[in-house]
Amino acid sequence: MVIDPMSLDHSAQQAHCQRTAALAVELGRRAGVAAQPLTHAALLHHSLEPLSHSSGLGRLAWQVLAGDDARRIADIVEICNLLDEQLEALEFEYKEVETILEEIQSLAPLEGFDPALVEHLRDMRCGEFSDQLQLPVEAGAARLVFRSLSAPREYEIRELEAIALRDPVLAGSLLGVANSALFGRGRRVSTVGRAIASIGVDGARKIMLASAVRPLFASAGLRRTWSHSLSSAPLCSALAHHTGLLSADEGFLFGLVHDIGAVALQFLPRDTLDTLRKLVEGGCPPAYVERLLLGSDHGEIGAGLIAQWHFPEEFIDAVRFHHQPERSSSKLVSLAYLAEFWSGLDEDLPSFGRVEACLDCVGLTLETLVEIGSPDSILSTLKSVA
Numbered sequence: 155m156v157i158d159p160m161s162l163d164h165s166a167q168q169a170h171c172q173r174t175a176a177l178a179v180e181l182g183r184r185a186g187v188a189a190q191p192l193t194h195a196a197l198l199h200h201s202l203e204p205l206s207h208s209s210g211l212g213r214l215a216w217q218v219l220a221g222d223d224a225r226r227i228a229d230i231v232e233i234c235n236l237l238d239e240q241l242e243a244l245e246f247e248y249k250e251v252e253t254i255l256e257e258i259q260s261l262a263p264l265e266g267f268d269p270a271l272v273e274h275l276r277d278m279r280c281g282e283f284s285d286q287l288q289l290p291v292e293a294g295a296a297r298l299v300f301r302s303l304s305a306p307r308e309y310e311i312r313e314l315e316a317i318a319l320r321d322p323v324l325a326g327s328l329l330g331v332a333n334s335a336l337f338g339r340g341r342r343v344s345t346v347g348r349a350i351a352s353i354g355v356d357g358a359r360k361i362m363l364a365s366a367v368r369p370l371f372a373s374a375g376l377r378r379t380w381s382h383s384l385s386s387a388p389l390c391s392a393l394a395h396h397t398g399l400l401s402a403d404e405g406f407l408f409g410l411v412h413d414i415g416a417v418a419l420q421f422l423p424r425d426t427l428d429t430l431r432k433l434v435e436g437g438c439p440p441a442y443v444e445r446l447l448l449g450s451d452h453g454e455i456g457a458g459l460i461a462q463w464h465f466p467e468e469f470i471d472a473v474r475f476h477h478q479p480e481r482s483s484s485k486l487v488s489l490a491y492l493a494e495f496w497s498g499l500d501e502d503l504p505s506f507g508r509v510e511a512c513l514d515c516v517g518l519t520l521e522t523l524v525e526i527g528s529p530d531s532i533l534s535t536l537k538s539v540a
């Protein structure tokens with residue numbers, strides 16, 4: 155397949171205009187400016203001359219689009235354009251969001267926009283959130299299962315059976331998979347021990363780990379994230395095994411929990427959650443919006459939450475920076491980024507630069523990454539019985 159760089163440029167610019175429009179509508183809502191002309195002006199801002207430089211037909215175009223509010227609309231679009239450019243540039247130079255807002259505000263005299271409008275971006279942000287974010291109560295049960303089953307070693311059927319019999323969710327998943335089309339060719343299996351024997355110890359252990367985490371992703375808004383986590387687990391396992399950076403078992407666990415920070419976001423204050431949802435629906439990727447509103451993305455939040463799950467420090471770091479690989483020199487972080495990129499839900503801005511740097515860091519090629527990303531039949535079956 156030949157990719158036309160001009161068409162890539164064009165679609166990147168369209169995505170930038172779309173994000174600028176989503177930000178402008180949110181800022182406008184707080185500044186009392188109507189959404190529709192803001193959206194039009196933001197979507198067309200690369201075709202329009204800046205209002206401050208335009209005269210004649212250029213000024214007329216602004217008047218047609220924005221009416222009497224042309225000045226404020228031009229200001230809001232300009233601020234949101236600068237904000238999106240700065241958030242795009244974070245992969246080259248990390249900055250706190252507050253620093254970005256200060257820099258934008260300092261450009262006001264030069265660019266001629268109203269610096270007070272930047273305050274509305276500050277109002278959008280949720281300052282005191284970290285104390286409120288926790289995992290739901292189901293995390294306690296998941297933590298116990300992880301503690302028993304996360305060590306990379308051989309397991310016995312009896313051992314798995316004893317754990318599964320303590321938890322109806324785990325027992326039910328094992329029986330569901332054992333009696334599914336993939337395994338249930340003979341008599342129906344009705345005991346947990348037989349279910350484990352029929353699936354095999356390795357597969358049964360994976361199913362138990364996945365089933366322990368699944369209740370955390372039970373809310374309607376997290377179904378896609380859960381399905382993506384299940385698909386990521388075998389890919390991370392294969393990548394870990396191929397590169398030798400983690401055991402295949404640890405890679406599998408990484409895939410299951412890498413987006414666990416997204417689970418905690420449902421406990422954000424309602425107005426922050428509403429703003430987050432609107433910006434994502436408007437075309438801004440979730441991790442981008444999280445950084446803007448919270449100062450951290452779900453990777454950083456998730457790392458803080460699983461810090462007590464007895465994972466090695468490097469593993470927790472890979473969760474922390476799986477969307478910002480340039481902030482760590484760890485190869486595992488690069489591997490985590492590649493796994494996210496390959497199985498991703500468009501969780502962040504696309505970046506060929508990051509993909510290339512991460513491939514380089516772990517000594518992989520894009521072709522190898524494609525070859526390694528194979529489906530896992532046991533997990534597909536678990537998806538169907540879930």
Ligand SMILES: [Fe+2]
Pocket residue numbers: 170199200235
């Ligand atoms: Fe722009």
Ligand SMILES: [Fe+2]
Pocket residue numbers: 412413452453476477494501
């Ligand atoms: Fe993620």
Ligand SMILES: [Fe+2]
Pocket residue numbers: 382412413494498499501
């Ligand atoms: Fe992810």
